[in-house]
Amino acid sequence: MAQPALIDDNSGGDDTQGNEAQGNGVELGALHGILGFHIRLAHGAVYRHFTETFADLELTQKQVSMLWLVGDHPGIAQIDVGNLLRMDRATTMTIVNRLQDRDYLRRERSSSDGRKQALYLTAGGEAALEQAKLCIDAHEAWLKSRFTEQEIEKLVEMLARIHD
Amino acid sequence: MAQPALIDDNSGGDDTQGNEAQGNGVELGALHGILGFHIRLAHGAVYRHFTETFADLELTQKQVSMLWLVGDHPGIAQIDVGNLLRMDRATTMTIVNRLQDRDYLRRERSSSDGRKQALYLTAGGEAALEQAKLCIDAHEAWLKSRFTEQEIEKLVEMLARIHD
DNA sequence: GCCTATTTGTTAGTAGAGCATACAATTATG
DNA sequence: CATAATTGTATGCTCTACTAACAAATAGGC
Numbered sequence A, B: 001m002a003q004p005a006l007i008d009d010n011s012g013g014d015d016t017q018g019n020e021a022q023g024n025g026v027e028l029g030a031l032h033g034i035l036g037f038h039i040r041l042a043h044g045a046v047y048r049h050f051t052e053t054f055a056d057l058e059l060t061q062k063q064v065s066m067l068w069l070v071g072d073h074p075g076i077a078q079i080d081v082g083n084l085l086r087m088d089r090a091t092t093m094t095i096v097n098r099l100q101d102r103d104y105l106r107r108e109r110s111s112s113d114g115r116k117q118a119l120y121l122t123a124g125g126e127a128a129l130e131q132a133k134l135c136i137d138a139h140e141a142w143l144k145s146r147f148t149e150q151e152i153e154k155l156v157e158m159l160a161r162i163h164d
Numbered sequence C: 001g002c003c004t005a006t007t008t009g010t011t012a013g014t015a016g017a018g019c020a021t022a023c024a025a026t027t028a029t030g
Numbered sequence D: 001c002a003t004a005a006t007t008g009t010a011t012g013c014t015c016t017a018c019t020a021a022c023a024a025a026t027a028g029g030c
Helices: A029-033 A033-051 A061-072 A080-082 A090-100 A123-143 A149-162 B029-032 B037-053 B061-072 B076-083 B089-103 B122-145 B149-163
Strands: A105-111 A115-120 B103-107 B117-121
Touching: A029 A033, A029 B076, A033 A123, A033 B037, A033 B061, A033 B122, A033 B149, A061 A090, A061 A105, A061 A123, A061 B029, A061 B037, A061 B076, A080 A090, A080 A115, A090 A105, A090 A115, A115 A123, A115 A149, A123 B037, A123 B149, A149 B037, A149 B149, B029 B037, B061 B076, B061 B089, B061 B103, B061 B117, B076 B089, B076 B117, B089 B103, B117 B122
Parallel strands: none
Antiparallel strands: A105 A115, B103 B117
């Protein structure tokens, strides 16, 4: 069938969440007990579905997160965005650069601290963010569909214990 | 203090798990409710700690996972490793190539199916895997230290619901 | 058996994200 | 004021992941 890489194309219509590793009799073994391993696999699955969902908008996770943060905090400094998203300065640069090139974001020297770049959404950026939030809703619905409200709360709380 | 990027160097000795985003009065806001966002941040934190832990061995997550799988299943086909680790064929190739170049792994045409490459650990590969498992223990201990046994079980089960 | 489709491996090229390093400009500190 | 720290910037490297194209082997339909 020449599947397109790992993306679950779901073109069949009614197949049941076909994400399982088609173990050819081969199993994970002791690797199954490794928590970090499950986090990586879960992240990969989320990443792939995100990429699919945002294929039309051509936005990545980091780009959306950054648009979102700048939308919530106009004038936020580059360094603060980086800190909140756990990116170093160099990585933050590349994301801001891309969004600026696409005219979604603009930089402005901070008046209170000349070292900082204050970030603002352009009109295009606000429109893109609006679109993106709709996609996020769909993406999150897909992700959360397998959990109860309580489970989601517990899961978020546990994940926060890892990254906080 | 010129921190080395995002790695928590922990050279102070007794500082308390300094992973929090030093919010300059800036908060995540609605982004906090996004489950996918927490998965990404948690993955990032795990990834960074893993990289630190394996700096001496110079092994990545994928490389360790592959060594582990091949150790557990001598003669496993490349494609099956890829499926279990959710990598496409091209990505699997680069990982196998690197491990082969370092003489940790060897390829052998499968006798039962001429299309498949059966993978085996070399002596060096077995030694590396042994070392790696010690590092994994340390890494997992760091990760699991913030949870009870029951929480870990629940967390693994929930993460599996995402990637299975 | 034969023709065709599928599977598997391979190569080459692209892109995103992350990191280190070095430097400049600005601000903070003793 | 001199020095240190912070922030932004530029460059270069690595790892992961993907696409596309091709070759070899196998599987399936007739």
